Amino acid sequence: MKLEVFNRSKYRDGSAPGDDVPLAVPGVVFGVFDGATDPLGTVIDGVAAGRLAALTVAAEMTAIALDPAARNAPGDQIIARLSSVLKARTDPLDLKIPPSTTIAAALDCGHMWRFLLLGDSAVRLNGTEVHHHEKIIDHVSTVARVALFNTFADQTSDRDRVENMTRRGIFLGLEKAICEGAITSECADGIVADAIAATGLEAVADIVRAFLMDGIQRQFAYGNALGNPLCFDTLNGALPQRGDLQDFTRAKADITSIEVYTDGYPAPPPEISVAGWEAAFHAAEATDFHKIRQFATVKGSTSTEFYDDRAVVVLT
Known part of the structure; x- marks a missing residue:
């Protein structure tokens, strides 16, 4: 071959x-x-x-x-x-x-x-x-990231800046983005709600919210974590x-x-x-x-x- x-x-x-x-x-x-x-x-x-x-x-x-x-x-x-x-x-x-x-x-x-x-x-x-x-944890992150990207895209036409702001928000967590003044609490709530609805994880909404507020920086904790729905x-x-x-x-x-x-x-x-x-x-x-449409994923170029x-x- x-x-x-x-x-x-x-x-x-x-x-x-x-x-x-x-x-x-x-x-x-x-x-x-x-x-x-x-x-x-x-x-x-x-x-x-x-x-x-x-x-x-x-x-x-x-x-x-x-x-x-x-x-x-x-x-x-x-x-x-x-x-x-x-x-x-x-x-x-x-x-x-x-x-x-x-x-x-x-x-x-x-x-x-x-x-x-x-x-x-x-x-x-x-x-x-x-x-x-x-x-499933990547699906959660992707939905949230696309929503966050679109939020920042309404604020500036500099797409590199939009992507870097989005990466920071998803990576370090929505709580950090709120504290830094990048988004409001209401915006974060909407992003979390979108991710829960898109993934059908309403029964474990608190776990999804905790993950997104902490960010992908904490994703390692879900690896081989038996019993966690995001495992x-x-x-x-x-x-x-x-x-x-x-x-x-x-x-x-x-x-x-x-x-x-x-x-x-x-x-x-x-x-x-x-x-x-x-x-x-x-x-x-x-x-x-x-990577916000047909090839949506957890990061963009x-x-x-x-x-x-x-x-x-x-x-x-």
Whole structure:
């Protein structure tokens, strides 16, 4: 099969690497690992915390894939091993926020492919069959962010300023935005109400409100937090709790293409190639630069940053 790998930092000038890590060991394993951007900007030995998590898990996933017995272990055992290695690497650092990452991997198992996914990175098979998990907490943040963006857009035509104000408000929380005089309490109440209505979380409105008032800076606390309605499974050193792991196989005879990709790509393209993925990315940038309409997400692009890091591995 033909192999293509592409990885691009969110920084348009390439001034720093991103937190996405692609993996390609032909005949063994292919994948992408999306490290979570650390709210505190933590850097360990020159490596951002999210990237460290992605690199650590990618290395261990390679070790597992190289061992025939290990790569055939039950999915929950593989995830437990990855979590244990990440915990051993990061616990001694005594960080306030545990570094975390997603995984989307394709393991070459001879006559078949095995796929493991945890988090919101994804895989597309044969150009049509998409496996992707979306987090409810991101839906909450996205609805709130779009509402906040539109609020600020009514105040200034400087779209970079609007995006940066919006990022600050969603990241540090609506309570902080109120205290800084950026929005009123009534405005915050309306944004929270919009997010609750759009996600159908009326039964846990207090939890949604607390999250938005605190901001995405506190999102890490919901990772593997069993019992919380905003909980999401992730690799952060603790064991995932929701059961969101996707673990399935396909006969090689039934697979003509494999694409694994991070959520830095708004949508899969019609063409199965890196060129196709990049064309679709830039079309989305041209169509919805601020990511407030059909490609709405938790951040928008600016003149200095794409809205996110992106990575894709394509096998055809």
